[in-house]
Amino acid sequence: MRLTLLACLAFLGATPLAAQTLSGETFDCVMDPVDVIALGAPVTGILEDVLVRRGERVTKGQPIARLESSVEEATVKLLRTRADSDEAILAQTARRDLIAVQRERIATLVDRNVASAEQLQEAEAELVAANALLAQAELEREIANQELARALQQLDQRTIKSPIDGIILSRDLSGGEYVAANGSIVSIVQLDPLLIEAFLPVELYPAISNGQRAMIAPAAPFTDNYEAQVITFDQVFDAASGTFGVELELPNPGSLLPAGHRCILSFPGDG
Known part of the structure; x- marks a missing residue:
């Protein structure tokens, strides 16, 4: 609706431009946020707490909310205990070393014709089995570490973080409420840069190009x-109004200028 109004204003307010020049002309425009994000959660669950309020500035990566995570925390504790345990590896290593010593002794006795070749073969088979059990213990330790890493990622998903630098536009849920798969916890608006939207008469189409500089004069109280x-x-x-839409990017460090505000667009020259 707002864009339609702008189109009509541009059509009615612009003077005929036979020379297709931009210099000296002004056009109504609107300052919009470059992005508005309805922030949800990667998993469903009960909100434990929402850590921000409406109007608060947030930075990328800042915690916004937390889901109840007692089960995930208990799982991490269990898997960390398993991953940190090296008793099985130590036991299998000691058993393998003992069997290796016994195998060397039997080999010496075979050389002296005191032990039989069959005894040596049995000792070597036991050593192979011991090495296999040690490898299995090491594999189980590696699997435990990978399961711990996965559980830590699942726990991290219970903390909802801001994907951008911005301002909290609205707080949609509170602690104790359920977050659905498509639910929004907060809405975050990004105000740097601002997106300027305007409609120009079609006669000016040949004079517009990407990268072209323009001046933006926000409405009062800005000067x-x-x-x-x-x-x-x-x-x-747009055939009805005889206009076409133009979008510009306006740097807004510190988000000093608001979005949703009217402005006047002008071009300092033809280039």
């Missing part, structure tokens, strides 16, 4: 002008 850059423009015209 300064800010430089923006064209990032895209419509390849399909």
